[in-house]
Amino acid sequence: MTAGLIEGSHLSKVYATATGPLVALSDVSFDVNEGEFISLVGPSGCGKSTLLSILGGLENQTEGVLLLSDKEHDGPRAEIGMMFQTSVLFPWRTIRQNVELPGIILGLDRKQQAEEADRLLDMVGLNGFGDRYPGELSGGMRQRVALARLLAHDPKVLLMDEPFGALDEFTRETMNVELLRIWEKTSKTVIFVTHNIGEAVFLSDRIFVMTPRPGRLEGIVDVDLPRPRKPEVMRDPRYSELVFDIRRMLGVDH
Numbered sequence: 006m007t008a009g010l011i012e013g014s015h016l017s018k019v020y021a022t023a024t025g026p027l028v029a030l031s032d033v034s035f036d037v038n039e040g041e042f043i044s045l046v047g048p049s050g051c052g053k054s055t056l057l058s059i060l061g062g063l064e065n066q067t068e069g070v071l072l073l074s075d076k077e078h079d080g081p082r083a084e085i086g087m088m089f090q091t092s093v094l095f096p097w098r099t100i101r102q103n104v105e106l107p108g109i110i111l112g113l114d115r116k117q118q119a120e121e122a123d124r125l126l127d128m129v130g131l132n133g134f135g136d137r138y139p140g141e142l143s144g145g146m147r148q149r150v151a152l153a154r155l156l157a158h159d160p161k162v163l164l165m166d167e168p169f170g171a172l173d174e175f176t177r178e179t180m181n182v183e184l185l186r187i188w189e190k191t192s193k194t195v196i197f198v199t200h201n202i203g204e205a206v207f208l209s210d211r212i213f214v215m216t217p218r219p220g221r222l223e224g225i226v227d228v229d230l231p232r233p234r235k236p237e238v239m240r241d242p243r244y245s246e247l248v249f250d251i252r253r254m255l256g257v258d259h
């Protein structure tokens with residue numbers, strides 16, 4: 006693991022709204038190492054998506070400095086990919102064509118992209134679905150397609166904003182296991198937003214716990230559970246302890 010792929014120093018974000026300035030993020034500092042799996046947890050409205058948008062270059066911070074590989078980062082870049090809770094797949098394109106799209110937009114070789122799409126569909130468990138259309142798939146399968154598309158142009162950093170939040174619990178757990186398997190294989194750096202503390206503990210190396218608005222970093226929790234992780238790790242007393250500690254930091258247990 007190399008240190009300091011992403012470094013945020015004193016990041017703040019103030020939105021101008023009809024009722025005046027709204028401080029969404031206040032003085033947030035952190036670093037993320039290459040290959041790390043980080044989760045952001047915190048109450049609704051604490052600025053998780055705002056922070057992710059800044060990391061993705063979709064929004065600019067009002068104050069502070071953000072570095073990616075030691076260079077100032079202030080716009081979208083091919084080495085960063087984003088995935089959201091509901092993924093927009095183009096309904097008139099086949100699954101393979103949806104997955105190929107980022108590579109085609111970036112001007113990569115079409116034949117290679119088609120082969121790559123099939124390899125990625127295989128990786129996310131959708132072997133043989135390349136010629137189907139999004140409307141023929143379940144919500145979980147559509148998020149698998151979105152995951153394959155996210156990986157298609159081989160970004161170094163994956164920013165995931167509650168990617169499985171709209172799925173039922175069983176599908177969500179399956180997707181988490183798949184995500185870990187893919188992460189272990191590809192050694193991407195992942196920053197993952199979730200409301201689900203158990204999910205964050207299961208997946209992460211470290212968890213950034215945020216306070217209610219204006220969002221600050223309440224603390225960073227090291228998840229010292231062994232890897233590779235399987236769902237059985239949830240039986241480990243250390244897993245429950247970590248979940249409980251984070252709940253307490255968030256003020257969920259009184």
Ligand SMILES: Nc1ncnc2c1ncn2[C@@H]1O[C@H](COP(=O)(O)OP(=O)(O)OP(=O)(O)O)[C@@H](O)[C@H]1O
Pocket residue numbers: 020021022027028029047048049050051052053054055056218
């Ligand atoms: N474009 C915007 N303009 C004005 N205010 C915004 C904008 N985007 C977000 N906000 C406000 O900033 C605050 C933080 O929002 P954000 O979506 O980052 O929180 P969050 O932690 O991701 O919330 P949730 O968990 O509910 O998704 C909220 O009060 C929100 O209303």
